[in-house]
Amino acid sequence: MTDTASPPRNANIKWGAALELELAFMDDTHQEFIDLLVKTQTANDEDLVDCFDAMVQHTIEHFGAEDRWMRDTQFSSGNCHTLQHNVVLQVMQEGLRRGRDHSDLDLLREMAKELGIWFPQHAQSMDAALALHLRRVAYDQATGEVRNPDELPKSQIHGCGGSSCS
Template sequence: MAALEWSGALALNLPQMDETHEEFVELLARVEGADDAQLSACWQELVAHTEQHFGMEDRWMAATRFASGNCHSMQHKVVLQVMREGAARAAQGELQVLRMMAGELALWFPQHAQTMDAALALHLRRVGFDAATGTVHLPEALPGELVHGCGGASCSPSSTAQAVPA
């Protein structure tokens, strides 16, 4: 059994985001179940998916007035950098690093999805963002200032107020 399995608790009611998150969970499970011969290839597939996944969310944030240095985007950058470093170490024969990282990702992902991604999903719904077209249907609902926090309750009160317009 994988350390993380898809469930309704991870769903955020944004189909494109939920599908991408479900794919992340499935790819992570493949990494966890891979034998040594397939581990690096499975990890590379997870890294490629995660680059696209985070890039998509970062583009959505940019389109809806999140500052480029907000904590959600910064977390994406850090996680991807660590994943790439894991791939480099695995290429040197340190496969156990990937197994440890997979376990850590299984712990990190639900927290990220249920906080930062949930706040982003709420924000996107409030501004009427269409993920398929990139169109903001309620531009009047966009925050007046760039969102510098993550848009969630874990950020500073001023960041939260900017991210979630009344």
């Protein structure tokens, strides 16, 4: 059912070349995430909680996959990229709980807007560094195999592997 009383809502993010990381399996996931985020940002009140919920469920898979790829390729479990995933997911899950249990739709709209600002920064820094690393070590995400193990660092990576991080 359409919400004719509400003004049209605009999204503050869209998929584009600036977000491509030249790693198909990561780009595909990011495109799906943006689709769900845009649906959430433009949802009417009736659909907002369900759209936000779908985005949270996708994010559990999205972050979980990247965390696994990092574990498979010499990142420490406490690396800063994984820690950022944990914090963002916790905030999203708390938002979903308040949206569902307390009908706090304003909070969900504010969080969806903030995610549209946060995601490009995350993709272009931490995810970009991870994509570069995975390409360098020739990581196969389907099997977890590292085909170029000589490119793995000798010691564990505690930062995000990018120049913005140790």
